[in-house]
Amino acid sequence: MNQIKTIGVITSGGDAPGMNAAVRAVVRTGLHYGYKMMLIKHGYTGLINGEIEEADFTSVGDTLQRGGTFIGTSRCPEFTTEDGQRRAAQMARVFDIDAIVVVGGDGSYKGAQALSKQGIAVVGIPGTIDNDIASTDYTIGFDTAMNTALDAIDKLRDTSLSHDRCSVVEVMGRSAGYIAAQVGMAAGADVVLVPEEDYDIDRDVIGPLIETRNKGKKHFIVVVAEGVGMTEQLSEAITKYTGVEARPTILGHIQRGGTPTLRDREMASRMGYYAVETIRAGRVNRIIGFRENRLVDYDIDEALAMSKSMDPMDVEISKILAQ
Ligand code: ADP
Ligand code: F6P
Numbered sequence: 001m002n003q004i005k006t007i008g009v010i011t012s013g014g015d016a017p018g019m020n021a022a023v024r025a026v027v028r029t030g031l032h033y034g035y036k037m038m039l040i041k042h043g044y045t046g047l048i049n050g051e052i053e054e055a056d057f058t059s060v061g062d063t064l065q066r067g068g069t070f071i072g073t074s075r076c077p078e079f080t081t082e083d084g085q086r087r088a089a090q091m092a093r094v095f096d097i098d099a100i101v102v103v104g105g106d107g108s109y110k111g112a113q114a115l116s117k118q119g120i121a122v123v124g125i126p127g128t129i130d131n132d133i134a135s136t137d138y139t140i141g142f143d144t145a146m147n148t149a150l151d152a153i154d155k156l157r158d159t160s161l162s163h164d165r166c167s168v169v170e171v172m173g174r175s176a177g178y179i180a181a182q183v184g185m186a187a188g189a190d191v192v193l194v195p196e197e198d199y200d201i202d203r204d205v206i207g208p209l210i211e212t213r214n215k216g217k218k219h220f221i222v223v224v225a226e227g228v229g230m231t232e233q234l235s236e237a238i239t240k241y242t243g244v245e246a247r248p249t250i251l252g253h254i255q256r257g258g259t260p261t262l263r264d265r266e267m268a269s270r271m272g273y274y275a276v277e278t279i280r281a282g283r284v285n286r287i288i289g290f291r292e293n294r295l296v297d298y299d300i301d302e303a304l305a306m307s308k309s310m311d312p313m314d315v316e317i318s319k320i321l322a323q
């Protein structure tokens with residue numbers, strides 16, 4: 001594996017603020033150590049199609065402060081088939097790519113695992129706003145997305161306070177409630193709903209809101225993770241059963257964009273650097289993570305077998321502070 005001379009970098013799945021900083025760090029660290037560096041455009045789709053170009057020092061200039069991913073990303077159903085994976089590996093060989101650093105979420109890691117089985121060395125960097133990757137405590141994009149959501153909820157608070165209304169805000173997270181739980185706590189939400197828990201609308205939403213209203217509160221914030229869904233219906237039910245006018249807001253993709261925060265740029269820079277150091281040390285088919293305040297790397301099969309669960313206290317704290 002120390003024969004590696006050319007390293008490709010790819011961003012895959014949902015874009016996340018800080019991905020550019022990760023690509024920049026991988027490319028610049030690789031160039032520093034004398035590797036030939038290649039940018040693979042548009043995720044696994046671009047790998048299959050050969051949308052690949054060599055990177056020099058300037059290719060990644062002026063990117064780390066930008067949101068999105070300047071090399072593009074994709075969801076590539078073709079790559080989930082063995083034929084697609086074989087073609088992708090073949091294309092990597094056409095460009096003499098020995099190793100690929102994949103910046104993405106769990107789905108992208110499974111793709112990387114498939115590539116490793118096709119003989120292409122891989123290293124994964126966690127990039128998703130959801131923070132739902134088991135092999136790391138932190139994923140690139142999480143902090144920016146949470147700050148975007150928090151800023152939006154603070155604004156909604158101004159108007160719901162002025163009108164004595166309830167803002168029902170849906171934040172991203174199809175299968176994970178990390179954004180909802182942490183933003184809910186920081187925004188002073190009265191109710192936080194995450195997909196990891198089952199809910200009873202009377203017990204968990206209407207009841208607590210009425211109780212809080214009876215203590216004299218006139219405006220409310222309910223934070224709902226995307227995976228819980230039914231945000232509009234929930235808002236209608238709140239209006240009907242509490243007598244407080246509720247308005248739904250779905251924040252959606254604004255949480256995926258924008259200038260990455262210091263934390264995301266810093267984590268992305270560290271992880272990008274560490275990914276190349278891992279390859280340099282002869283460790284491949286690894287996944288980079290951040291555990292107990294330090295960078296770590298795990299075997300890709302082990303990393304994908306790990307599980308992660310939310311601390312129920314994160315939601316509990318919001319409940320206690322709201323009552
Ligand atoms: P994320 O990486 O953010 O979780 P996705 O789940 O959409 O995003 O995965 C990104 C891409 O990774 C998919 O479009 C697909 O090409 C590839 N991928 C996902 N799951 C698999 C799998 N089980 N095997 C191979 N490739 C996969
Ligand atoms: O993985 C990040 C994420 O933003 C999830 O929270 C969300 O469910 C999903 O991506 C939506 O992705 P898209 O709208 O691109 O299909």
